[in-house]
Amino acid sequence: DIQMTQSPSSLSVSVGDRVTIPCRASQSISTNLNWYQQKPGKAPDLLIYDASSLQSGVPSRFSGSGSGTDFTLTISSLQPEDFATYYCQQSYSTPQTFGQGTKLEIK
Amino acid sequence: QVQLQESGPGLVKSSETLSLSCTVSGGSLSNFYWSWIRQPPGKGLEWIAYIYSTGLINYNPSLKSRVTISVDTPKNQFSLRLKSVTAADTAVYYCARNKGGYGLAAFDIWGQGTMVTVSS
Numbered sequence: 001d002i003q004m005t006q007s008p009s010s011l012s013v014s015v016g017d018r019v020t021i022p023c024r025a026s027q028s029i030s031t032n033l034n035w036y037q038q039k040p041g042k043a044p045d046l047l048i049y050d051a052s053s054l055q056s057g058v059p060s061r062f063s064g065s066g067s068g069t070d071f072t073l074t075i076s077s078l079q080p081e082d083f084a085t086y087y088c089q090q091s092y093s094t095p096q097t098f099g100q101g102t103k104l105e106i107k
Numbered sequence: 108q109v110q111l112q113e114s115g116p117g118l119v120k121s122s123e124t125l126s127l128s129c130t131v132s133g134g135s136l137s138n139f140y141w142s143w144i145r146q147p148p149g150k151g152l153e154w155i156a157y158i159y160s161t162g163l164i165n166y167n168p169s170l171k172s173r174v175t176i177s178v179d180t181p182k183n184q185f186s187l188r189l190k191s192v193t194a195a196d197t198a199v200y201y202c203a204r205n206k207g208g209y210g211l212a213a214f215d216i217w218g219q220g221t222m223v224t225v226s227s
Binding site for chain 2: 032036045046049050087089092095096098100
């Protein structure tokens with residue numbers, strides 16, 4: 001299985017900050033990398049697919065980059081509603097695997 | 108728009124079989140892959156299996172010996188059975204759609220999730 005690593009597991013940030021969340025794959029996955037936002041008690045929402053494509057309806061302050069093994073989710077100016085946990089997921093090979101998540105906390 | 112809704116018992120006894128269904132509304136099952144994903148309390152996400160509308164299946168090897176996924180196209184439903192459950196199977200179970208008609212894909216539509224607790 002491909003291991004997805006998200007470190008740190010939490011980030012203390014402030015409204016208005018530019019936030020970057022890293023994700024690393026244990027082997028090359030091309031650009032088959034997806035990002036989700038999950039709020040407490042809710043299902044994950046797809047933000048970015050194929051490393052850099054913005055899912056329909058997602059605000060443009062979210063962007064994704066990377067290829068191979070290293071990927072980044074960027075929030076250009078953090079809004080109050082963005083405090084949540086963010087997961088990366090590889091869709092390069094089965095079983096599709098997720099990172100352990102990065103939780104954005106209020107500084 | 109397409110919506111998913113999980114249904115099934117919230118409590119299952121240890122060693123018995125967990126059975127869940129996912130009803131698709133606002134669209135058809137046809138021409139898409141559909142997945143089950145779970146999340147233990149306070150933990151991360153684990154993909155369990157996917158099924159295509161014609162019945163093509165792929166299981167996570169870590170659960171393959173205990174899992175069965177099936178589809179009922181006329182009812183617009185797909186289902187999950189997990190046998191011989193233990194406390195480690197306690198989780199929120201989500202059904203989801205694989206984006207773009209591909210098995211290996213992002214999950215673009217999710218159900219709200221259903222909590223299943225395995226009791227001893």
